[in-house]
Amino acid sequence: MKYFNWINVRLVLMLALIIFLYSFTSNRNSNRKLKGATVVFVGDNNNFVKQETVNKLLIENKTDVKTIEKVELNLNRLEKSINKQEMIQKSEVFVSVDGVLKAVVVQKTPVARVFNEQGSFYIDYEGNTMPLSDNFTARVPIVLGEISTKNKTKLSNLLKTIYNDEFLKKNIIGIQIMPNDDLIMSNRNFNYQIQFGKLMNEEKKFKNYKAFFQKAILDSTLSKYKIINLKFTQQVVCTK
Numbered sequence: 001m002k003y004f005n006w007i008n009v010r011l012v013l014m015l016a017l018i019i020f021l022y023s024f025t026s027n028r029n030s031n032r033k034l035k036g037a038t039v040v041f042v043g044d045n046n047n048f049v050k051q052e053t054v055n056k057l058l059i060e061n062k063t064d065v066k067t068i069e070k071v072e073l074n075l076n077r078l079e080k081s082i083n084k085q086e087m088i089q090k091s092e093v094f095v096s097v098d099g100v101l102k103a104v105v106v107q108k109t110p111v112a113r114v115f116n117e118q119g120s121f122y123i124d125y126e127g128n129t130m131p132l133s134d135n136f137t138a139r140v141p142i143v144l145g146e147i148s149t150k151n152k153t154k155l156s157n158l159l160k161t162i163y164n165d166e167f168l169k170k171n172i173i174g175i176q177i178m179p180n181d182d183l184i185m186s187n188r189n190f191n192y193q194i195q196f197g198k199l200m201n202e203e204k205k206f207k208n209y210k211a212f213f214q215k216a217i218l219d220s221t222l223s224k225y226k227i228i229n230l231k232f233t234q235q236v237v238c239t240k
Contacts, residue, residue, distance in 0.1 A: 033068060034069075035099040037100065037101040037102070037103075038100060039055055041107065042104060042105070043109070045110070047107075048087040048133040048136055049087045049133075049135070053085070054085070060081075073095065075093045082105065087108055087130065088108065089126075091105045092104045108124040108128075109163075110124055110130055110140050111140055111160060112140050112142070112175070114142075114143045114144075115143070116144070123155075127152070141162060141173055141174055143155075143175045144176045145176055146177060147177065151199055154199040155199060165206070171188050171189070181198060181199070184196065192227060194228045194230060196231070197231035208230060209230055225238045225239065225240055
């Protein structure tokens with residue numbers, strides 16, 4: 001019986017020692033000052049926000065990051081502050097094992113630039129508005145006309161389709177929204193007008209257009225056309 005009691009006592013003492021060492025180490029670690037701060041941008045769109053802008057948000061405008069103790073940090077608050085930046089899609093803030101405060105940042109991806117009575121702005125990949133940047137101008141299709149609540153979601157999906165397709169991304173440079181919600185598109189290398197029609201059957205229309213383009217480019221007839229009509233999903237109607 002005494003043998004088992006001694007084992008229990010030893011277990012209790014070992015547990016107490018572990019808790020003490022953990023508390024001591026955690027307290028000592030939290031009171032240490034940071035060694036530095038760094039911002040890492042991931043993805044292809046890293047031109048809209050400067051590293052200095054995120055760094056100021058990360059260290060909350062303190063003059064020297066090395067004066068900040070770990071115990072002072074509120075990582076959740078720092079993430080929220082960075083994510084409020086209109087060019088940033090999301091971020092992750094953490095302290096590395098070597099004491100460096102790090103922010104991993106994903107910037108928003110513009111898929112079109114809108115010009116209308118409200119001014120000029122981007123539409124990002126998620127379908128949200130995104131302000132223009134003083135640092136960089138994205139090479140994306142120009143959208144002219146009013147974006148209504150009725151066609152906003154469908155237009156956003158159309159723009160994503162263009163962005164994700166290498167051929168369309170390279171060739172479609174402009175979209176005009178007509179008063180009746182028909183779309184007219186323009187091509188990068190030719191002067192013809194693409195009459196797309198309403199926002200419906202987009203996949204079929206683009207498939208028809210790509211097939212027509214490949215054939216016409218081989219025949220060297222593209223420069224002869226003024227209008228490429230995609231409204232009829234069973235055929236492409238061309239006007240010279």
